[in-house]
Amino acid sequence: MRHYFGRKLLVYALTFVVAVTVNWMIPRFMPGDPVAGMLARTGVSQPAAVEAMRVYYTDLFGFDRPLWEQYAGFWATLLRGDFGISIWLFPTPVSTVILRAVPYTLALMIPAVLLSWWAGNRLGAYAARRRLLDNTVLPVGYVLTAMPYMWLAVLLAWGLGVVAGWFPVAGGYAFSLQPALTGEFLLSLLHHWVLPFLSLFLVALGGWAIGMRNMIIYELESDYATYLAALGAPSRLIRRYAFRNAVLPQITGLALQLGVLVAGALVTEIVFSYPGLGSLILKAIQNQDFFLLQGTFMFIVVGVLVANFVIDLVYVVVDPRTRAGMAGAQA
Amino acid sequence: MTLTVTDLRVSYRTLGGEVKALDGVSFGVRDGEILGLAGESGCGKTTLGKSLIRLDGRMRHVGGTVELDGRELPIADDRRMNAFRFHEVSLVPQYAMSALNPTRRIGRMVAELLKSRGVRLDRDKLERRLDLVGLPREVLDRYPLELSGGMKQRMVMVVSTLLDPSLLVADEITSALDVSTQKAVARALLGFRDSGFVKSMLFITHDLALTSHIADTIMVMYAGRLTEKAPADVMVKAPRHPYTRMLINSLPEVGVRHAERPLSGIAGSPPSLLDPPPGCRFRDRCPLADEGCAEDPPVTETEPDHFVACWKA
Numbered sequence: 001m002r003h004y005f006g007r008k009l010l011v012y013a014l015t016f017v018v019a020v021t022v023n024w025m026i027p028r029f030m031p032g033d034p035v036a037g038m039l040a041r042t043g044v045s046q047p048a049a050v051e052a053m054r055v056y057y058t059d060l061f062g063f064d065r066p067l068w069e070q071y072a073g074f075w076a077t078l079l080r081g082d083f084g085i086s087i088w089l090f091p092t093p094v095s096t097v098i099l100r101a102v103p104y105t106l107a108l109m110i111p112a113v114l115l116s117w118w119a120g121n122r123l124g125a126y127a128a129r130r131r132l133l134d135n136t137v138l139p140v141g142y143v144l145t146a147m148p149y150m151w152l153a154v155l156l157a158w159g160l161g162v163v164a165g166w167f168p169v170a171g172g173y174a175f176s177l178q179p180a181l182t183g184e185f186l187l188s189l190l191h192h193w194v195l196p197f198l199s200l201f202l203v204a205l206g207g208w209a210i211g212m213r214n215m216i217i218y219e220l221e222s223d224y225a226t227y228l229a230a231l232g233a234p235s236r237l238i239r240r241y242a243f244r245n246a247v248l249p250q251i252t253g254l255a256l257q258l259g260v261l262v263a264g265a266l267v268t269e270i271v272f273s274y275p276g277l278g279s280l281i282l283k284a285i286q287n288q289d290f291f292l293l294q295g296t297f298m299f300i301v302v303g304v305l306v307a308n309f310v311i312d313l314v315y316v317v318v319d320p321r322t323r324a325g326m327a328g329a330q331a
Numbered sequence: 332m333t334l335t336v337t338d339l340r341v342s343y344r345t346l347g348g349e350v351k352a353l354d355g356v357s358f359g360v361r362d363g364e365i366l367g368l369a370g371e372s373g374c375g376k377t378t379l380g381k382s383l384i385r386l387d388g389r390m391r392h393v394g395g396t397v398e399l400d401g402r403e404l405p406i407a408d409d410r411r412m413n414a415f416r417f418h419e420v421s422l423v424p425q426y427a428m429s430a431l432n433p434t435r436r437i438g439r440m441v442a443e444l445l446k447s448r449g450v451r452l453d454r455d456k457l458e459r460r461l462d463l464v465g466l467p468r469e470v471l472d473r474y475p476l477e478l479s480g481g482m483k484q485r486m487v488m489v490v491s492t493l494l495d496p497s498l499l500v501a502d503e504i505t506s507a508l509d510v511s512t513q514k515a516v517a518r519a520l521l522g523f524r525d526s527g528f529v530k531s532m533l534f535i536t537h538d539l540a541l542t543s544h545i546a547d548t549i550m551v552m553y554a555g556r557l558t559e560k561a562p563a564d565v566m567v568k569a570p571r572h573p574y575t576r577m578l579i580n581s582l583p584e585v586g587v588r589h590a591e592r593p594l595s596g597i598a599g600s601p602p603s604l605l606d607p608p609p610g611c612r613f614r615d616r617c618p619l620a621d622e623g624c625a626e627d628p629p630v631t632e633t634e635p636d637h638f639v640a641c642w643k644a
Contacts, residue, residue: 223424223429223430224429224430224431224432226387226426226430227424227430227431228444230384230385230416230422231417231422231444231448231490231491232412232413232415232416232417232448233448237443237444241434244434245432245434248434318434319434320434320476321433321434
């Protein structure tokens, strides 16, 4: 057990180091100069003043030091939990900017991931037993899962937002409101949440339903199911066993899907101008905001790693075969 | 008679048409009798075993009846058949290695299975049966993958016979085991019969040597039909059907150097059951065949309890 988790943690640690390094590299090797951009926005035209500001900012952000020093400094501040100061929203610290956006992304992602997984599994299992349902769920599932997130998002925004007018198509809450803990604000929040949630939910749902349907059919034809049927066990029991065993690969799938879903959430947020991490990344790129970009990426990397680790733990609990593998036994 | 099978016909639906896997098979199994069912692959022995407990989706009951303890088994009616399964007819399957749900502790799975059949788990009885087959009681707290192949096999045997069925169908249960485990399994089966856990048994195998050790009667099938049925010792010593004789002669013997006496097989292969030719089905491979064999040979009782389907016997 300790050996197993030791190895897992080592792999996660290595992944983290590589991700952080890549994360540090990407914005720095992007074309363009962030300080020049900032100076352009200030609208100062006096060359001497511009030069003074350039020196000040370059020194402040440490761009004048050699790359390896920047890299080491990056790690040092990172380990202190300091992500630096945003260039775009100067002088707000990056952590503050991110923490403001995180609730929106999580409120979108967590229900979308878990509900689509749950509903997809149910739907797939149900499709496996009814031919009629199978003939509808399967094609619809394929269409949904093949659909790019932003395409579905645009369709939903157009259909339910612009044409039907049921839901707003942009923002996290009505522009006329200020964030506050009032019923009106919460309602507006929920109202704005529906479409982005739905677009993430539907795309993921199709994939889960197809996967589950195939797994259940496979399990129902397995030897233990045949044996139970020969002993006259009711199909309720057989289906329960089949479902439970078919869910195991779906749990692995959930771990793999998390990364994809994060990316999906990014584009969806951009389509709906939702004030989460996705919109933040777009803004960071547009403004050459290295620190903000690094901070958001870091947050996503850590999120995916933690989620995968949780799934590793869940797997150990639900599948006895993993436990045997940990003891070094041959399954 | 525990089991009486009369003119049973079962076929498989395939894209090419109906494959007549069982084409009019009649036989009986007495109380306490172990009937060994032998024959080469595709002769219909597994189909026969399955027909007695559960037809799979591709199988179709064409005709004939099966009677168990004087009651007719509704073998074509999956739902009505359920009442008999496990209670009256039970099965130790070919695939005993993978017959247990891999993600349930064995004890819990057994309890859930029994509960679903409306029976309360008698823990004492279960433990006594485990003792009988030489399994430690702790296996109930283990997962199937923690057991060896032979242990899983014995576990399945215990589960299948827990409700003391009248008839146990044991389908190729020793094929995947090594010789010493085969012996343990065969002994356990005999023990089950002798203790009255199962009244009678259908022991399906392609291993004639092993069958002759545990079966009281041996029945040989060929291409969906019965060829010969006789008490085990008679079958081994004085088979009458040419197919049975050749089958027994083709078994290797320990101590015989086959360079001196080549191991003979039976040339040719069984006819297609999609559209079998009329007459004796062994005709094409039989050294004794003549024009008379173009007619179906009836199953006749040449001596008491010795049935042969051959014009030449």
